[in-house]
Amino acid sequence: MATDVTTLSKARRNLEHLCDDVCKRHEPLIITRKNGRHVVLLSLEDYRHFTGEQEPTSKELDSLYTDLEREEDA
Template identity: 45%
Template sequence: MYVKAVHITENQVTTVTTYTQARAELAALCDEVASTREPVIIRRRNAEDVALVSADELASLLETAHLLRSPKNAQRLLAAINRAQSRVLSPSSVEELRRELGLGEKEK
């Protein structure tokens, strides 16, 4: 398999490889990126580094950037995240959740 370096910064693990190594093991590298959803940095000699990112992850990042573009929308989204993270919820049974949501008994 390809030789790679792994950098750990602020709770984020980033895989770094060279252009030559990426070319030699492109299929395996693509499989890794698709399965882990973690980008891989490809270092190029005399050129800017690039990142290999799964298409789903890129779409998610672009959508997030679009939603955060509006300052008011960004404030609302970040406030909602803070509210969700600050709540401590106790486990509920399916029956309790059905009652809470006003759903009837499961049909047999």
């Protein structure tokens, strides 16, 4: 499994596509940053698998989404 790498600037421009690709392929994406504090983009499904956390219900995710939307509008 070859992990893909991109810069933060490129990730910003292509975030929706990158998220779709990470979820579809079930492979993480490393995002490099100038300050050396690099991050990994990983699907929620894969994150839950690696950490052993239980999958949230659809209702829990809908509630979380609503709460986040409310925060953005505030």
